[in-house]
Each structure stands twice: as C-alpha cells, then as structure tokens.
Amino acid sequence: MTTLLDVHKLSRDFGGVRAVNQVDFQVREGEILALIGPNGAGKSTVLNMVSGVIPPSEGEIRFSSQPLTRVQGYEYAGLGITRTFQNLQTFDDMTVLENVMVGMHTKTSASLFSCGMNLAKSRKEEKLMQEQAQTWIANVGLAEVASSLAGSLPYGKLRLMEIARAMVAKPRLLLLDEPAAGLNHTETAEMSRMFCEIRDNGTAILLVEHDMDMIMTIADRIVVLDQGSKIAEGTPREIQENPRVIAAYLGA
Numbered sequence: 001m002t003t004l005l006d007v008h009k010l011s012r013d014f015g016g017v018r019a020v021n022q023v024d025f026q027v028r029e030g031e032i033l034a035l036i037g038p039n040g041a042g043k044s045t046v047l048n049m050v051s052g053v054i055p056p057s058e059g060e061i062r063f064s065s066q067p068l069t070r071v072q073g074y075e076y077a078g079l080g081i082t083r084t085f086q087n088l089q090t091f092d093d094m095t096v097l098e099n100v101m102v103g104m105h106t107k108t109s110a111s112l113f114s115c116g117m118n119l120a121k122s123r124k125e126e127k128l129m130q131e132q133a134q135t136w137i138a139n140v141g142l143a144e145v146a147s148s149l150a151g152s153l154p155y156g157k158l159r160l161m162e163i164a165r166a167m168v169a170k171p172r173l174l175l176l177d178e179p180a181a182g183l184n185h186t187e188t189a190e191m192s193r194m195f196c197e198i199r200d201n202g203t204a205i206l207l208v209e210h211d212m213d214m215i216m217t218i219a220d221r222i223v224v225l226d227q228g229s230k231i232a233e234g235t236p237r238e239i240q241e242n243p244r245v246i247a248a249y250l251g252a
C-alpha cells in the first residue's frame with residue numbers, strides 16, 4: 001500500500017531532554033496507525049512535529065513524498081493534514097457550527113476576497129461552507145445542537161465537535177491525540193465506529209490513544225514508543241504479545 005506519511009529518524013530535544021529519539025514509522029493510505037506508549041513516551045511531541053506545531057530537532061517528515069520542512073503551520077490543513085488536541089481547543093462562546101467552520105478557513109480562497117469578489121458570490125460560498133460543516137456535524141451526531149453554544153455542551157460532545165472541525169477540511173491524514181480521553185464506554189464505541197468509517201472513506205488516521213480496547217479493535221498497525229524511542233511495531237496481536245511492550249507498560 002502507498003505510503004502517505006513517512007517519518008524518518010525524527011528527534012526532538014527540550015533543553016537537555018530528548019523527548020523523541022530517532023523515531024521511524026510510516027502511515028499508509030487507508031489505514032489507522034496507532035501510536036501508543038506510557039505517559040511521557042513522546043506521543044504528543046510526535047503529533048506536534050507531524051502537524052507543524054513544533055519543528056523537529058533532527059530527522060525528516062514527508063507527506064505524499066514531499067518534505068514538510070518548509071511548510072508553515074497554517075498550510076497543513078490545505079495540504080491535507082488536520083488534527084485534534086489532547087486538551088480541547090474549543091471556543092465556548094461560539095456555536096457548534098461556528099466552531100466547526102473554524103476548520104474550513106484554510107479551504108476558503110482568501111485571494112477571491114482580495115480580488116473584490118461580489119457579495120452574492122461570497123454568500124454562496126458561505127452557504128456552501130455551512131452545508132459542508134452541517135454534514136460533518138450530523139456525521140458526528142451533533143445535528144441537534146449545531147446552533148448551541150459550545151460552552152453549554154458536555155465534554156464528550158466537544159470531543160466529537162473537534163473531530164467534525166478536523167474533518168471539514170477533507171484531510172488525507174487525520175491526527176488524533178487521545179480522542180477518547182474522558183469518554184464513557186458507549187461514547188468510545190461510537191467514536192471507534194466513526195474512525196473506521198473515516199478510514200474506509202479514504203482518510204488515513206494516526207491515532208494516539210490510551211484506551212487499549214479501542215486500539216486493539218480499530219488499529220490496523222501499532223507503533224509503540226517508550227521514553228522517546230520506538231520499541232515495537234506490528235499488528236495489534238503482535239503488539240499484545242510483545243515482551244518489550246508488556247515490560248514498558250508494567251514499568252519493568
């Protein structure tokens with residue numbers, strides 16, 4: 001299968017501390033690759049580098065064979081990489097629809113506006129964007145609260161709203177940092193089903209998650225980090241039986 005994301009000898013230092021150490025992995029088209037490991041293993045740091053939030057100290061990241069070295073943070077969504085965050089990044093005093101539409105600004109043509117586009121056309125574009133946002137709001141099961149303020153929603157629904165926001169940009173690669181954290185069993189199962197659907201519709205997923213049930217059910221392959229280094233890679237079954245992985249999780 002074609003490689004979509006190629007991470008090569010990726011490292012990141014914070015002061016004197018090496019948070020990510022020479023990590024290699026690939027995400028292929030059409031798969032869910034899970035990135036797991038104990039707290040502090042370097043998972044979020046890897047996602048932050050892959051999404052352009054922080055630069056690597058060493059190593060290379062290629063997306064669709066193109067190096068991402070000179071790509072600016074705001075350009076990632078346009079390229080086809082979007083993400084959610086370990087800590088919610090939502091606007092409480094905006095509606096769900098407005099929150100989701102934040103994910104679309106990279107897809108609007110700023111140049112059209114600056115060229116003096118007429119109002120009718122901008123209204124048409126706005127309406128189209130709203131329809132696309134509503135589609136994803138419905139897909140994640142939030143249609144009934146689309147015009148509610150985000151601040152009035154429970155935590156689980158805000159997590160879903162963030163996924164809708166990441167999906168409206170029609171990414172080829174979706175990065176998720178602990179999307180099921182704080183969700184109950186039913187919500188997690190529903191989210192798992194949704195991730196499989198997203199994958200089956202052609203968006204590859206790089207999933208950081210602690211919920212082992214979710215990982216073992218939906219991941220096609222798993223990469224395991226411990227203290228910044230990759231210690232294992234394989235299918236869910238291989239990873240479950242891997243002695244190094246078991247030792248890392250038991251703190252042995």
Ligand code: ADP
Binds near residue numbers: 046
């Ligand atoms: P994980 O997501 O696997 O729990 P992180 O990537 O958040 O791990 O963190 C990996 C290591 O890098 C930890 O030791 C953490 O304290 C350190 N770290 C992460 N971000 C920063 C930062 N901005 N400044 C300093 N240290 C950091």
Ligand code: MG
Binds near residue numbers: 043045
């Ligand atoms: Mg983390």
